[in-house]
Amino acid sequence: MTEDSIEFNSRDGIRIQAWRWSPEGAPRGIVQVQHGLGEHGGRYRRFGEALAAAGYVVYAPDGRGSGRTAQGRYGHWGRDGWPGWVDDLLQLNHRIRQDHPGLPLALIGHSMGSFATQQFLLDHSREVEAAVLLGSTEVSGIVAMMTAPGPVDLSSLNQGFEHRTGFEWLSRDAAEVDRYCADPACGFVPEPFTGIETLARAADPAVLPGIRSDLPILILSGDADPIAGGGAALEVVAQRYRDAGVKDVELTLYPQARHELLNETNRDEVTARIVGFLDRTIGG
Template sequence: MRESTTTIATGDGQELHVYRWAPDDQPKAVVQLQHGLAEHAGRYRRFAEALTGAGYLVYAPDARGSGRSAGNGYGDWGADGWPGWVDDVARLNARIRRDEPDLPLGLFGHSMGSFATQHFLLDHAGDVDAVVLSGSTEVGWLVPVLDSDEPADLSTFNAPFEHRTGYEWLSRDEAEVDAYVADPACGWEAPPLPGIGTLAAAADPDRVAAVRDDLPMLIVSGSDDPLAQGGAAIEVLAERYRTAGLTHVETQVYPGGRHELLNEINRGEVTADVLAFLDRTLTTG
């Protein structure tokens, strides 16, 4: 895997740091990877190694206020807030399309990145060829939780689990949890995100109806991910897209899995399933 970096400018004057992970040979497709809240794209190198090993080119930004994009500190959402975050997905997507006009493009969004993906698809479903949502949920119930004047305390998701670090909800793999806790670019207290209420549009059936019917989608989750609500929220999400007319929506809920499936004890299985989906939808034929 060959690693390089680039930057893209946001609409409100920020600069996003973007990793570009390339296979040794000519890529067969591109994966745009959007990470979650209070983490960064560098955590996805292992997944990128699997993707590039399978022939995919990967673009992965540190989202606004995160990782190396956090020029003024973690959680600096900029003047455009959440709508800016969604627009950042579109700007990187357009950049990839310019750089790699002949390659199919898949979009992988995890957690907050999956919510940005859901929001992005309302107006840009024609700009991607396949979508994977990981650690996601039906956002109708979540928006009022996120749209608060108080900082987001991610450790509250740990209530159903043993309390060794406060982040056991992320994975059953203690080494992965410890690495997250030890990383100063992870787990920081996220300030309120201006404009997050607009995410409710992703739960509006009339808006979701604009997503093109032939867009392939895979939704992966762990049964013990607090956001999945035992898998029920995943089925509600999938059914929303199916009702809107999408004809290729797959779900996979892994028994016992927690929030970060790519860092779970069965991550090999999850990665293989995601690769198989991408191969079927981006490269077959």
């Protein structure tokens, strides 16, 4: 396994940094990972290494306003704001296709990255061969939260959990929570996402049938993830895809698991589930 980085340009001129983990020998397929709000692609090293060991090459960008791409200006989204965040998935997709012509590609989005994935699939489902949503939810409430006056405040998500750092909602693994809190590129208060109202399209039953019917979609969540509504919100998302004609939609809820499944106490189980899905869909 090797680790390196690439750069690519957003449509509004941001130079985006992306981590890359590659297997020994020829890859079986490609995995594009989009991280969530208040974090960065470097946090996916363990996951990327596991996927590389399974034969996949993995690209994980530090999205706009995040990680190395932010150059210290965390939470500043650039001229194109949220529509730019979604389009960045397409720009990286194009770069990956240039690097690995002919290889199948799976898109994995966590949290805010999963919302971007939901929106991306409305117009670009033919650009990927499989999709995975982690730490996701039904997007109508997210639009309302992100368009409310004032800075985005995630502190309410920790209600109902022990309050040691304020980020216990992320994981039952205290060491992982501490690593998040100690990372200066995590937990920042972002500026408002201009254009976030366009995310509401991902809940529009008139638009969802634009997703190709043969796209395999895997949805994974902890039933204690506060944005998942005990899993009921993900049931809504899965059923919307099925009602729109998507034939291969799987939903798994992990008991007592919280928001960051890849940093949870059962992360090995989650990773194995994703690898199994990739093997079935793009690994042949």
